[in-house]
Amino acid sequence: MRFKGKVVLVTGAARGIGRAIADAFAGEGAKVVINDINEEAAKAAAEEIKKAGGEAIGIRADVTDYESVKKMVEEIKNVYGTVDILVNNAGYWTIKLFKDTAPEEWERDIRICYYGTLNCTHAVIKDMIEKKYGRVINIVSDAGRIGEPYLAVYSGAKAAIVGFSKALAKEVARYNITVNCIAAGVTKTPGVEGFLKSVGGEEKLIKAYPRGRLGLPEDIANGVIFFASDESEYITGQIISISGGYTTVG
Numbered sequence: 184m185r186f187k188g189k190v191v192l193v194t195g196a197a198r199g200i201g202r203a204i205a206d207a208f209a210g211e212g213a214k215v216v217i218n219d220i221n222e223e224a225a226k227a228a229a230e231e232i233k234k235a236g237g238e239a240i241g242i243r244a245d246v247t248d249y250e251s252v253k254k255m256v257e258e259i260k261n262v263y264g265t266v267d268i269l270v271n272n273a274g275y276w277t278i279k280l281f282k283d284t285a286p287e288e289w290e291r292d293i294r295i296c297y298y299g300t301l302n303c304t305h306a307v308i309k310d311m312i313e314k315k316y317g318r319v320i321n322i323v324s325d326a327g328r329i330g331e332p333y334l335a336v337y338s339g340a341k342a343a344i345v346g347f348s349k350a351l352a353k354e355v356a357r358y359n360i361t362v363n364c365i366a367a368g369v370t371k372t373p374g375v376e377g378f379l380k381s382v383g384g385e386e387k388l389i390k391a392y393p394r395g396r397l398g399l400p401e402d403i404a405n406g407v408i409f410f411a412s413d414e415s416e417y418i419t420g421q422i423i424s425i426s427g428g429y430t431t432v433g
């Protein structure tokens with residue numbers, strides 16, 4: 184029970200990677216907030232965690248909307264107290280060649296990935312500074328490090344989160360707050376099904392993955408638990424790739 188009593192906010196946690204992260208923290212005794220834009224799914228996920236013996240609530244907020252995020256953070260304070268650990272996981276990607284994309288699509292990718300991270304981090308960081316404790320873990324993508332065709336705008340949005348995380352890490356390190364990123368490789372979630380189809384299926388893609396399989400949401404959750412743990416308290420402004428050897432940049 185490494186996170187007993189800690190308040191953990193995971194965005195976009197009704198399904199996929201976010202859900203696995205929420206499950207992992209609940210299993211370690213945390214009070215978990217399942218945020219999602221899909222209210223019904225967020226609340227259903229929280230109920231499932233409670234049935235399994237964990238502590239969780241589901242709250243709807245659109246991470247692209249600062250007012251909606253601030254309202255959620257106030258609600259969390261009333262129920263559990265201030266957020267100790269924030270996992271910016273909500274994301275969205277348009278799969279098209281850049282030449283075929285429209286400005287509304289750039290806006291969607293950038294707003295959910297980058298503004299979502301800015302909004303949620305800004306809404307909790309002052310409380311973390313006050314408490315002299317905090318962990319911010321941003322789920323990015325190897326696309327933001329090596330660039331992926333058909334995902335150009337998303338690649339840029341994720342790279343922006345990496346730059347932001349490194350700068351923020353330096354601003355808040357003195358307050359015992361760490362800010363780190365996990366760059367996921369292709370990970371099997373409901374959201375990635377369209378991408379798998381567009382590249383010709385899982386079997387084709389696996390060939391590029393030295394480990395011989397695609398990622399599972401639990402693989403990403405394991406990295407998040409590490410960055411949230413006391414064992415990583417001297418590690419900040421870093422990015423690790425969890426991709427079975429697909430991406431090996433330094």
Ligand SMILES: NC(=O)c1ccc[n+]([C@@H]2O[C@H](COP(=O)([O-])OP(=O)(O)OC[C@H]3O[C@@H](n4cnc5c(N)ncnc54)[C@H](O)[C@@H]3O)[C@@H](O)[C@H]2O)c1
Pocket residue numbers: 194195196197198199200201218219220221244245246247271272273274275295299322323324325366367368369370371372373374375
């Ligand atoms: N799955 C992969 O292969 C992969 C690879 C690299 C990075 N990632 C990143 O991991 C994260 C999770 O991906 P996933 O595959 O689990 O996605 P997913 O689509 O399966 O789940 C995303 C969740 O976010 C929620 N969401 C979307 N917009 C939201 C908003 N505005 N406010 C709040 N919630 C919102 C959705 O309702 C959904 O429940 C994303 O940031 C994604 O970019 C995923």
